[in-house]
Amino acid sequence: MMILYVKMKERKRAVKTAIYHSPFGNMELSYEEGGVISLQMAKEGTKGEAPFGLALTVFRELDEYFQGRRKTFDIPCRTHGTAFQEKVWAALREIPYGETRSYRDIAEAIGHPKAYRAVGMANNANPLFIIIPCHRVIGADGSLTGYGGGLPMKKALLMLEKKHSIS
Known part of the structure; x- marks a missing residue:
């Protein structure tokens, strides 16, 4: 052989x-x-x-x-996800500063209205938290759900954005 x-x-x-x-x-x-x-x-x-x-x-x-002085990031990002993940991450970037969307909202925005659980998995796989604002995604009932930095951090980020979006 x-x-x-x-x-x-x-x-x-x-x-x-x-x-x-x-x-x-x-x-x-x-x-x-x-x-x-x-x-x-x-x-x-x-x-x-x-x-x-x-x-x-x-x-x-x-x-x-x-410091509440930046609402979007201008840095170049090099994500390496599946086509579905990349769609989800692009949709996350579209959520305005100081606002939230549900997993279902994101699923509908990317043309897969029943894929809200898959959106949750893609959100969880986000390699650039804060920069790709996955903290702006909440449960359909308005509850805060999982976050890589922990729920206290997610709540604090949303409060920071809410405070500075009123201008």
Whole structure:
């Protein structure tokens, strides 16, 4: 029996990480040339590189958001989801600052009115919380539902936006 070994050429991505110190705790930012890949709550002890370039821009925009001076983000994002997830994430970006939508509303907006549970799963898989505002999605009855940063953070983000959207 002959075994053939093929060496595959790997395309290496230069992914960098940086830690942003938010009012809710440390957040881990991952980015590469061309855009931000993820923003999530950092695990205990996570270390990042010194921020420069794109990371500094993201940190400035997050500072402005938390100060109530930024309602949308201008940074380039590089999400890598399924076609369905990408539709959901695009719909999340369309939710106006200070407003909320239900999972059903998002499902209807993307043309899949019965897929509200799948919308919930795509929302949960959002790699760029805050930047892609999944915190603006609530239950059909108006209740706050799961959030990667925890429900207290979700409630605080919605209150921050409500406070600053009255202008």
